[in-house]
Amino acid sequence: MHSLRLRMDGRGVVDGFGAGEAIVSRQAMSFFGGVNPRSGIVIENGHELEGRSISGKVLVFPRGKGSTVGSYVIYGLRKYGAAPVAIVNTETEPIIIGGCVLADIPLVDRLDRNPIEMIQSGDWVEVEGNIGRIWVTKKRRLLTQQSEQ
Amino acid sequence: MFITKKEERILNGEEGEARRLSMKLLVAIGDAYEAKRMIRVRSAQISGVSYKTIGEPGLDFLKEFSSRGALATVRAMLNPAGMDLTRWRELGVPEEFAQKQLEIMRCFRNMKIQPTCTCVPYSAEGASLRGQHVAWAESSAVVFANSVLGAYTNREGGPTALASAILGKSPLYGMHLDEQRTPTRLVKVRCELGSELDYGLLGYWIGEGVGSHIPRISGLQEAPSYDELKALSASMAVSGSIPMFSMKKRADMSEGHEAIDVDREELLRTHRALSSEREFEHVCLGCPHLSLKELRLVARLVSGRKAMKKLWCFTSRHLRDIAEQRGYVGTIEQAGGKVVCDTCMVVSPMREMGVNGIVTNSCKAAHYLRSLNRVESHLVSLEECARYALA
Secondary structure (H helix, E strand, O other): OOOOEEEEEOEEEEOOEEEEEEEEOOOOEOOOOOEOOOOOEEOOOOOOOOOOEOOOOEEEEOOEOOOOOHHHHHHHHHHOOOOOOEEEEOOOOHHHHHHHHHHOOOEEEOOOOOHHHHOOOOOEEEEEOOOOEEEEEOHHHHHHHHHHO | OOOOHHHHHHHOOOOOHHHHHHHHHHHHHHHHOOOOOEEEOOEEEEOOOOHHHHHHHHHHHHHHHHHOOOOOOOEEEEOOOOOOOOOOOOOOOOHHHHHHHHHHHHHHHHOOOOOOOOOOHHHHOOOOOOOOEOEEOOHHHHHHHHHHHOOEOOOOOHHHHHHHHHHOEEEOOHHHOHHHOOOOEEEEEOOOOOOHHHHHHHHHHHHHHHOOOOEEEEOOOOOOOHHHHHHHHHHHHHHOOOOOOEOOOOOOOOOOOEEEEEOHHHHHHHHHHHOOOOOOOEEEEOOOOOOHHHHHHHHHHHOOOOOOOEEEEEEOHHHHHHHHHOOHHHHHHHOOOEEEEOOOOOOOOOOOOOOOEEEEOOHHHHHHHHHHHOOEEEEOOHHHHHHHHHO
16 A cells, blocks of 8 residues: 655765664753663653663654763664664764764764654654665554554 | 865775774764864864773774774873772772773773873863864863863764874864854853852753853853863753853854843752752762862861761872872871872762762762762762861
């Protein structure tokens, strides 16, 4: 059947392809002190994703914040097998770029529509880091497709 | 971005794998920020030194990177490590942790990087940094360097600062460009600030309020001291991704900027959110590392007395050596305190050392200890911390 697949164009910052379920944060993220590198679980006190795992997901958030040691935490997430499969930022910054280069995680930002509003946690997102394009399949549609199989 | 023939050869791996990866990283950043080219930097300051923060993967990365022939080509310095590199046993650092930390130090030494192990790299600079381009990673030092010292640096990551140490270069964008250093938010302070803790709370509040903008702070009754500026820089960099602030009297604001007000009530609210009103057995000072002036003040406050609580004062090895000559270290240690160097309460394994809560004057430490170690902090000024240790 026809599936609703939304295309958004932006800037490819770190190349590679990653696809997975989205986890979306409206708040900026600090990886150092904010994410456990072994489990991929957000541990920042009071953060909207606190207690949730970013492992294996397409992580969508506005921008990085906090200590620059965050890049090593992203590298650590990869080493321990708990990394997100791709990252989408509204506007990225060096902590996230550095981490994504070392951890080989595709990174896209500056999309033509606000990813924080267009993507909901649970949506299926494909990220093409080379050309800065993402494809979003809405959650409800995906569940219908799965139940039909 | 434009890259020279030599840079292209490095990118193609003609000067080895470590230099290739360094260049790949800096070019990715440069492209993302529409940098025109690379510039030379005078120094690099690298974060991600403590085993507690970088863990096994960080150590694995450094081992691999250093074994591929990585060598610093400019003055390269380090952020604090996870322990005092000589007195760690005395402070209860676990043996296993210490061995990992020493392994990290060997990696950096092999790369010809100086084991300065401090978050205040500017305290050991002989010459002025005004107008100098550097590549520093410690976020509080970045804000301080840009705002107070007049240096030019972006907020580097551990890996990018390491890449700059290897190549002696950084992409020309952001805080390296004069036109990017114009304040875009006006913060009006509507109350008096009494201590370095107040400046820390103000910084934390500003970081939460302005995100990645450059604030111009106005309305201060008095010019802040060096140590107050240090506290302001540190907390601002923790709660926001601010690269610098301005306190210039003459407005050099961007057009259409927003103005926000902060009063005592806002600072009290910030204090309540960060501080636990419980009693703790450890008093920790030195996030960022204590200056000589602060060490002198602590020495004066505890001189001839006996500390009833554990009193740990963190500073750099460079400053501790000077403080020792001046007698501050002797005074503090005679009172039962310890002047610890190469590390701080944020990057040392506090829980493993038997600490579950501290009394401190640092908003940055309070923020990270809670999220990183589940260690609570009771926040009072430096003077009150010293008195608390004696009571």
